Amino acid sequence: MESSLKRLRRRYIKPFTNNFNRWQSVRYGRIAVHFKKHLDGGGSSFGQDLVTFLALRQMPRRQRVFEWCAGPGFIGFSLLARGMAETLCLADVNPQAVQACRRTVAENGLGSRVTVFRSDGLQDVPAAERWDLVVANPPHFVDDWIDDLRSYDRGWHLHRAFFADVGRFLEPSGVIVLQENNRGSTVETFRPMIEQSGLAVVFVAECRPERTLHDRFYYLGIMRRGDPPPAWATAAIL
Numbered sequence: 001m002e003s004s005l006k007r008l009r010r011r012y013i014k015p016f017t018n019n020f021n022r023w024q025s026v027r028y029g030r031i032a033v034h035f036k037k038h039l040d041g042g043g044s045s046f047g048q049d050l051v052t053f054l055a056l057r058q059m060p061r062r063q064r065v066f067e068w069c070a071g072p073g074f075i076g077f078s079l080l081a082r083g084m085a086e087t088l089c090l091a092d093v094n095p096q097a098v099q100a101c102r103r104t105v106a107e108n109g110l111g112s113r114v115t116v117f118r119s120d121g122l123q124d125v126p127a128a129e130r131w132d133l134v135v136a137n138p139p140h141f142v143d144d145w146i147d148d149l150r151s152y153d154r155g156w157h158l159h160r161a162f163f164a165d166v167g168r169f170l171e172p173s174g175v176i177v178l179q180e181n182n183r184g185s186t187v188e189t190f191r192p193m194i195e196q197s198g199l200a201v202v203f204v205a206e207c208r209p210e211r212t213l214h215d216r217f218y219y220l221g222i223m224r225r226g227d228p229p230p231a232w233a234t235a236a237i238l
C-alpha cells in the first residue's frame, strides 16, 4: 500500500520539481535530440533496439513515419538520422514532451521534414495524415507504475483506442511496430484488441509466452487485415 506521503510526492511534488530539470541532448548522426530526464521513457536506451531491429531486417527507407507516444522522439529522430525515414510525424499527450520535440525540430532545422502534435492517443492528429510505418514504445503496464504517464495504461485503454483508430492513418501495406515489455504483457494481451480493430499481427519477435519477472522487450508487427506484408516484415518472423 502506498503511503500518503509517497502519493503526495508522486502526484504533486515530483511533477512540479520536474519543471526544473535541465535540458540535455543526445546525438543521432547529425540530429541532436533535446529532452529532460523525466521525459525519457527508455527511448534513448532500449528504444534504440527498435531502430536496430528494423535496420537488421533491412527495412527500406519509409516515406512517412509516425512515432506514437513519442516523448522526445528518440526513436523517430534516430530513424530520420539514419536515413530510414524521409519525413516524421510525432505525437504525445504530454505538453513537455511536445515542447522537447519542437525544440529538436527548431535547433536542427527540421521544420520541413518533421511535424509534431499534442494529442491524447490519435484524437488530435489531423485526419489527412498517412503513414508507411508507425513505431512506438508506449506505456507498458496495466498493473504497475499506477498513474505514471510514461508507464501506466489503465485497463489498456490507450492501446485499445490506438488499435481502433490507427487503421485509417495507414498507407496500403503500412506496418506498425510496437516495442512492448514482457514483464507487463505478452502478444496474447493485445491480439484480441488488434483483431477486433480489423488489424492482424504479422510478426512477433523475442516474446515469451508468459509474462516475465524482469523487464524484457519484444516486438509486435501489425498491419491492416488482408494487406500483404512487405518482405522486410515477413523476414522479421523469428
Ligand SMILES: C[S@@+](CC[C@H](N)C(=O)[O-])C[C@H]1O[C@@H](n2cnc3c(N)ncnc32)[C@H](O)[C@@H]1O
Pocket: 039, 040, 041, 042, 043, 044, 047, 068, 069, 070, 071, 072, 073, 074, 075, 091, 092, 093, 094, 097, 119, 120, 121, 122, 137, 138, 139, 140, 149, 150, 151, 158
Ligand atoms: C514509455 S514512454 C515513451 C516515451 C518515448 N517514446 C521514449 O521511448 O522514451 C510513453 C509515452 O507515452 C505518452 N503517453 C501516455 N499516455 C498518452 C496518451 N493518452 N496519448 C499520447 N501519449 C501518451 C507519455 O507521455 C510518454 O511520453
